[in-house]
Amino acid sequence: MIKKSTIIPMPLRYLINIVLFAAFLFVMNTLITGGTISKYYSGVISSIGISIILAVSLNMATGYLGQLPLGHAGFMAVGAYTSALIMKAAAGSLITFPLALLAGGLVAALFGILIGIPALKLKGDYLAILTLGFGQIIMVVLLNIDDVLGFKLTRGAAGLQKIPKTTTFLITFICVGITCFVIHTIMKSRHGRAILSIRENEIAAESCGINTTYYKTLGFVVSAFFAGVAGGLYAGNIGILNPSAFGFMKSIEILVMVVLGGMGSMFGSVLSGGVLTALPELLRDFDKYRMVVYSLVLVVVMIFKPTGLMGTYDFSLNGLLDKLILRLKGGKGDGGGKAVLVEKEGKANE
Amino acid sequence: MSRFQREPVKLVPVPSPNFIPERDVDKTPILEVSHLGIDFGGLTAVDDFNMAIGRTEIAGLIGPNGAGKTTVFNLLTKVYQPTRGTIMLDGRDTAGMNTIQVNKLGIARTFQNIRLFKALSVMDNVLIGLHNEMDYHLPSAVFRFPSYWRSEKIAKGRALELLSIFDMQDLADAKAGSLPYGAQRRLEIVRALGTNPSLLLLDEPAAGMNPSETTELMENIQKIRDTFKIAIMLIEHDMSLVMGICEGIGVLNYGKVIAKGTPEDIQSNPQVIEAYLGKKKEAN
Incomplete structure (x- = not known):
């Protein structure tokens, strides 16, 4: 029997990832607070983090669950408004922001359940159109209702203003880390395998005794939760919420990130979420051409790599280390490498 | 690969009571089907299907193409809800259950067109x-x-x-x-066994296999039955396999059971021969 070459023992594998991620956070944070990275760029970096959360969470529903929801911006909007209202009501306290993010996520998850139960009875195009409709409903409702039962809450088309700008680099990327970790651990468990089995073959999944309705809803709700958290971060980053920012185009933008990165690859989502957010900003000097370049990148990638940049490949730092150690142990060229079937373990964080 | 000269595999007991509970090996049937039938619109795909399978029996279901064999499997696993009749598994009525519940009760299956998580x-x-x-x-x-x-x-x-x-x-x-x-x-088959079934349904397990693979599959099916003490029901067109390992055989034609019995009974049954080869023309 081929031994699975998990050379680095289990607790250490997590430790390596956590330590490296913490080091990354520390270095970047020092650079930002020290002023080496300007305020403008730190804002861009935060919005990269938000995009990564959105892409990774949508990847859960498209790449892993195999559905095509087009209302991701709707969940983001719900989370953003919930968080913003809480932040405005209880500004100042240190724990307000994390609580507001959590509340944003939970309300979005609640909407995820409400939409998911009817929507997931449908498949393919029908599900896409239903979720698209949901996203539009959220936007139109926010656009037209300015007072709820006499309270001036969302302020309709004028937008919600003067939200405390509490989103920092550190909070954003801690949320990125948590999102990647939670989705990674879910996917490497019996629950995650059940979600994958639905993507692969629903009839076979049912014949294996997997409650497909439950796991579809679970995948959808987890996806909605993190979209809500990203919405909260977005509210704290921009400081102003305008309903039209959460339209159809926003949903498409997130979907493009997932497809470009490779459906079913968390590393791909992280990568393309970062690149596609940074690209328009970096190309600001070529103002006239930046959207052309952006579109060209999409066209070129889809022609030459239709499965997305990463396909379903997931980067694993520990897997890489395992390979290296084995190469060093096994001498040059001979043996070793043949029997290596590296378990793809680590999270794709950086 | 050492396919033809490998050592017999021994199954070691695992330290969990969840896996393979000791099955009751008495003489009452694990599956009792009576008057099962389903209509698709005006078409009666299966009608008045009766069958009982013993707890450690290997049963075969044969019949010409389109006779309704896979439909019977789909009825047993509730991919289709039957129009008529009852399905009793281990003395429990499965009426109103869905595929998942039936699987949890103990029916696992494979598919004619392979449905793996590829x-x-x-x-x-x-x-x-x-x-x-x-x-x-x-x-x-x-x-x-x-x-x-x-x-x-x-x-x-x-x-x-x-x-x-x-x-x-x-x-x-x-x-x-x-x-x-x-x-x-x-x-x-392995995936189906994972769900810890008491009845395993195999839909054309030997399709696309060569004769030596089929022989090996026969041995393995028997081994599975002996190790897990479960009942196995299979649909198969390969008569050497069906006649070789099945203890009871049912023959289906146009949705109706036309013969039941041991392999010897079936081989000499004129109705079965007629269903497969057609009627001999009357001498003029």
């Missing part, structure tokens, strides 16, 4: 079969509690053990879709 590894395919045998909850998975590690470890050991029935444990990390056809069929 993009996943062989190991993951079997682990999905073992889904309900693992008992940790979502928080344990997210925060990696000890129950997660324990349960995953037992399940992985169990999966390798099940794969070893077909000598496939070396392929655990291969992609299921990349396996050769015969191995895919075997993997489907």
Whole structure:
């Protein structure tokens, strides 16, 4: 029997990832607070983090669950408004922001359940159109209702203003880390395998005794939760919420990130979420051409790599280390490498 | 590969009461089907189907193409809800149940057109079969509690053990879709066994296999029955396999059972011969 070459023992594998991620956070944070990275760029970096959360969470529903929801911006909007209202009501306290993010996520998850139960009875195009409709409903409702039962809450088309700008680099990327970790651990468990089995073959999944309705809803709700958290971060980053920012185009933008990165690859989502957010900003000097370049990148990638940049490949730092150690142990060229079937373990964080 | 001269595989008992409980080996049938029927609009696909299978019996269901054999499987696993009749599994009526509940009650199946989780590894395919045998909850998975590690470890050991029935444990990390056809069929059986069934339904297990693979499959089916003490019902067109291992055979034609009995009875039954070969023209 081929031994699975998990050379680095289990607790250490997590430790390596956590330590490296913490080091990354520390270095970047020092650079930002020290002023080496300007305020403008730190804002861009935060919005990269938000995009990564959105892409990774949508990847859960498209790449892993195999559905095509087009209302991701709707969940983001719900989370953003919930968080913003809480932040405005209880500004100042240190724990307000994390609580507001959590509340944003939970309300979005609640909407995820409400939409998911009817929507997931449908498949393919029908599900896409239903979720698209949901996203539009959220936007139109926010656009037209300015007072709820006499309270001036969302302020309709004028937008919600003067939200405390509490989103920092550190909070954003801690949320990125948590999102990647939670989705990674879910996917490497019996629950995650059940979600994958639905993507692969629903009839076979049912014949294996997997409650497909439950796991579809679970995948959808987890996806909605993190979209809500990203919405909260977005509210704290921009400081102003305008309903039209959460339209159809926003949903498409997130979907493009997932497809470009490779459906079913968390590393791909992280990568393309970062690149596609940074690209328009970096190309600001070529103002006239930046959207052309952006579109060209999409066209070129889809022609030459239709499965997305990463396909379903997931980067694993520990897997890489395992390979290296084995190469060093096994001498040059001979043996070793043949029997290596590296378990793809680590999270794709950086 | 040492397919023809490998050692017999021994199944080691696993330290969990969840896997393979000692089955009651008495003489009451595991499956009792009476007056089962289904109509698709005006078309009666299966009508008045009766069958009983013993607890450790290997039963065969044969018949010409389009006779309704797979429909019977789909009725038993509730892919279709029957229009008439009752299905009793282990003395319990399965009326109103869905595919998932029937599977939890103890019916597992394979498919005529292979339905594996092709993009996943062989190991993951079997682990999905073992889904309900693992008992940790979502928080344990997210925060990696000890129950997660324990349960995953037992399940992985169990999966390798099940794969070893077909000598496939070396392929655990291969992609299921990349396996050769015969191995895919075997993997489907392993995945079905993972759900800890008391009745295993095999839909054309030997389709696409060569004669030596078929012989090996026959031995393996018997081995599975003897090791797991379960009933097996199979649909097959390969008569050497059906006549070789089935203890009871039912013949289906146009949705109706036209003959039942031992392989010898079936081989000499004029109605069966007529169904397969047609009626001899009356001498003029």
